[in-house]
Amino acid sequence: MKLNRRNFISASAGIAATISSPMVFGASRPKVVVIGGGAGGATAARYIAKDSKGAIDVTLVEPTRSYYTCFFSNLYLGGFRDFDSIGHSYGKLASDYGINVVHDWAVDVDSSGKTVSLAGGGTVNYDKLILSPGIDFVDNSVPGWDLSSQNKMPHSYKAGSQTQLLNAQIENMRQGGTYCMVAPPNPYRCPPGPYERVSMVAHKLKKTNPSAKILILEPKPKFSKQGLFEEGWSKHYPGMIEMIGPEMGGKGVEVRPASMEVIIDGETEKVDVCNVIPAMKAGKIAELAGVTDGNWAPTIAHTMQSRKNSDIHILGDAAAQGDMPKSGFSANSQAKVCSMAVRGELTDSKVFPAKFSNTCWSLVDTNDGIKVGASYEATDEKIAKVSGFVSKTGEDASVRKATYEESLGWYAGITSDMFG
Amino acid sequence: MYNLIMKCLNLLFICLFIYFKFFIFATFASQEVSDDDGFEVSDEILAIVGDIDYGEYLSSECTTCHHAQGLDEGIPSITGWPVESFVWALHSYKSGARKHPIMEMITQRLSNEEIASLAIFFESINN
Ligand SMILES: Cc1cc2nc3c(=O)[nH]c(=O)nc-3n(C[C@H](O)[C@H](O)[C@H](O)COP(=O)(O)OP(=O)(O)OC[C@H]3O[C@@H](n4cnc5c(N)ncnc54)[C@H](O)[C@@H]3O)c2cc1C
Numbered sequence: 001m002k003l004n005r006r007n008f009i010s011a012s013a014g015i016a017a018t019i020s021s022p023m024v025f026g027a028s029r030p031k032v033v034v035i036g037g038g039a040g041g042a043t044a045a046r047y048i049a050k051d052s053k054g055a056i057d058v059t060l061v062e063p064t065r066s067y068y069t070c071f072f073s074n075l076y077l078g079g080f081r082d083f084d085s086i087g088h089s090y091g092k093l094a095s096d097y098g099i100n101v102v103h104d105w106a107v108d109v110d111s112s113g114k115t116v117s118l119a120g121g122g123t124v125n126y127d128k129l130i131l132s133p134g135i136d137f138v139d140n141s142v143p144g145w146d147l148s149s150q151n152k153m154p155h156s157y158k159a160g161s162q163t164q165l166l167n168a169q170i171e172n173m174r175q176g177g178t179y180c181m182v183a184p185p186n187p188y189r190c191p192p193g194p195y196e197r198v199s200m201v202a203h204k205l206k207k208t209n210p211s212a213k214i215l216i217l218e219p220k221p222k223f224s225k226q227g228l229f230e231e232g233w234s235k236h237y238p239g240m241i242e243m244i245g246p247e248m249g250g251k252g253v254e255v256r257p258a259s260m261e262v263i264i265d266g267e268t269e270k271v272d273v274c275n276v277i278p279a280m281k282a283g284k285i286a287e288l289a290g291v292t293d294g295n296w297a298p299t300i301a302h303t304m305q306s307r308k309n310s311d312i313h314i315l316g317d318a319a320a321q322g323d324m325p326k327s328g329f330s331a332n333s334q335a336k337v338c339s340m341a342v343r344g345e346l347t348d349s350k351v352f353p354a355k356f357s358n359t360c361w362s363l364v365d366t367n368d369g370i371k372v373g374a375s376y377e378a379t380d381e382k383i384a385k386v387s388g389f390v391s392k393t394g395e396d397a398s399v400r401k402a403t404y405e406e407s408l409g410w411y412a413g414i415t416s417d418m419f420g
Numbered sequence: 421m422y423n424l425i426m427k428c429l430n431l432l433f434i435c436l437f438i439y440f441k442f443f444i445f446a447t448f449a450s451q452e453v454s455d456d457d458g459f460e461v462s463d464e465i466l467a468i469v470g471d472i473d474y475g476e477y478l479s480s481e482c483t484t485c486h487h488a489q490g491l492d493e494g495i496p497s498i499t500g501w502p503v504e505s506f507v508w509a510l511h512s513y514k515s516g517a518r519k520h521p522i523m524e525m526i527t528q529r530l531s532n533e534e535i536a537s538l539a540i541f542f543e544s545i546n547n
Contacts, residue, residue, distance in 0.1 A: 047480065329484060336480040352477050355529070359485075359522055375525050386529065389521035406485075409495025413485045 029057040030346040033116055033126035035106045035285055037062030037090060039069075040132030040315030040331035042418040047339035049097040055347050059100040059124055060093065061116065067419075068159040070190065071328045072411055075363055077156075077167050078200030079207075086159065092420035109289035111309055128342050131291070132315040132331065133283025134158070135189055138295065141279035142182055142255055149257035153274040156197075157189065169273045170201055176211040177272030180262055182253050183218045184277040187296075189317045189326040191224035192372070194277060196362035199229065202237040203365055215271065216243040217264060219251040224325075225362065225372055231393045232364035282318035296320035301378035302354050303341035304334050313338045322382025323374075330358045332414055337378070354378035361407035367397070369404030456517040461508050468536040470503075475541025478534055481526065482542075490547035499545040506539035 034045045037060050045060040052058075066087040075081045093099040105119040115123045137155070139146065145153060156166040170179060179201055183194045198214055205212040214237075233241045244250040249265030255276060261268050281287075281295035291297045291306040297314040298307040299321045306312040315338055316331030324330040337354040344351035359373030374388030391403065482498060490499040498506070512518040514527035514535070527535070 051476075332484050333481070336477075340477060350473060350477075352474060355478075355481060357481060357484075357526060371522075373522055373525065375529060387525055389525060405494040407494070409487070409491075409493050410485045412491055412493055413483060413487045413495060416487055416489065416491075417480075417483050 034130040036132040039328035043335035070159045073159040135280040138279040144255040152257035179273040180215040180271040182276045195229045236365040301383040304338035323385040367401040459517040470536030470540040475537035503539040
């Protein structure tokens with residue numbers, strides 16, 4: 001069945017709200033469909049709707065009614081945020097920006113007919129499609145683990161119930177137990193994420209379970225802000241955190257969820273909580289849309305257009321774009337370049353040169369914040385790094401506190417930039 | 421007589437300008453000790469009139485962190501500032517007189533015209 005706007009609304013119980021746009025446009029309004037209402041997709045939908053002032057019909061397809069940010073989900077594990085504070089609804093995107101928010105899964109893209117099929121059975125048409133589906137996991141990257149074991153051994157790398165589950169497991173761990181993290185190989189979302197998580201778990205355990213141990217099984221020879229994290233760990237959590245690097249068996253780990261065992265270099269070890277963060281790839285819908293090459297979807301830096309289909313744009317974690325890390329900040333930054341390019345094509349609005357930037361803050365312990373960031377430009381080949389900075393080891397406590405406070409401001413800023 | 425009035429006005433203007441600098445210094449919290457007390461922006465730079473549309477596009481880089489409705493928790497509000505104060509503040513980062521790794525990085529790739537465009541756009545946002 002082809003849906004028009006009217007029967008789509010009555011057919012789908014999943015629509016949060018629809019309002020008529022501020023201006024009256026005919027049925028000829030160009031249509032943009034955004035798949036995924038996260039850091040990239042929500043920002044793109046909002047900017048296109050806001051800046052086109054009703055001239056573009058924007059539909060956002062997102063299955064969840066509340067988006068829980070991965071950013072600050074580690075702070076929830078550390079007890080610095082409550083769970084509700086990292087959840088956001090799509091209400092304002094519908095009511096204040098006239099975006100047609102459809103709570104459903106996109107299950108296929110027909111790029112010649114320019115339609116998206118939804119799990120609920122309908123289809124939506126587009127002139128331009130924006131994909132920001134985030135990540136999925138690579139099958140078999142950790143032998144013994146698959147999605148059916150995510151309740152025994154959570155990844156908590158998509159926020160929501162997985163985050164709450166890991167939190168409960170850590171809180172219920174026996175005294176003196178071991179929390180084990182199977183860290184991901186490159187490339188993955190949020191390069192400092194696993195290590196901020198270790199810091200936050202340590203912060204919690206230090207208070208509630210001080211004899212507990214943290215074991216990191218690390219497949220990479222080095223990771224983001226490593227010196228800063230290691231400095232913080234020995235200062236705040238001495239003796240608690242052990243890391244097994246790639247050459248000592250941290251690479252190629254196997255797990256047995258049923259018996260809560262990890263196999264490191266042939267040796268079996270029993271652990272109490274096992275946080276498996278597998279290798280990642282672009283969200284499945286990118287593959288179904290035919291825009292991936294290997295695990296990720298290559299893009300043109302100037303516009304965030306797919307290199308395989310000029311009517312599809314790809315944002316955030318799913319994109320193979322060049323030098324930017326896979327972060328919420330990056331996805332948000334790319335969304336703005338994409339929105340400008342899409343409006344330029346559909347309504348002839350002014351197009352300015354693309355600019356990108358990113359900063360990732362991490363919390364090591366109370367008032368001990370660190371950050372890394374860079375600015376980027378679009379070249380014909382990729383998004384290329386221009387310059388960057390990183391916090392220094394041995395920094396003054398007042399600088400670290402200001403850095404943490406800055407991250408709180410950033411969280412308020414980016415979430416209002418995404419959701420209005 | 422006319423000369424005297426002009427001199428007084430001039431003096432008043434200078435006082436106001438200095439006052440503004442302190443105002444900015446106090447609100448635009450910086451996390452490292454900055455040496456921007458004597459920082460001056462040339463008349464040519466202050467005379468540039470920005471393009472508000474361009475400023476609106478460029479502003480999206482700011483609003484990832486600086487709350488668009490002017491909240492100032494942890495990161496200062498940048499909405500509703502007088503153009504001159506805004507231009508002065510960004511140039512103080514661009515020149516390195518005022519320290520902040522993110523602000524120095526961002527402003528170093530903004531041209532004088534882009535700074536003027538951002539200033540005129542953010543001045544227009546009143547919350
Ligand atoms: C523990 C952790 C900490 C992090 N901390 C930070 C941080 O401090 N700062 C930072 O900048 N980044 C951080 N990140 C990274 C950040 O969360 C991601 O990079 C960012 O969310 C990517 O945005 P996105 O739009 O690509 O994907 P997402 O934000 O994941 O959004 C994807 C959306 O698409 C939806 N979707 C997927 N498939 C479909 C489909 N078929 N149909 C419809 N909808 C679909 C999903 O439901 C989801 O809502 C962190 C990540 C983790 C895991």
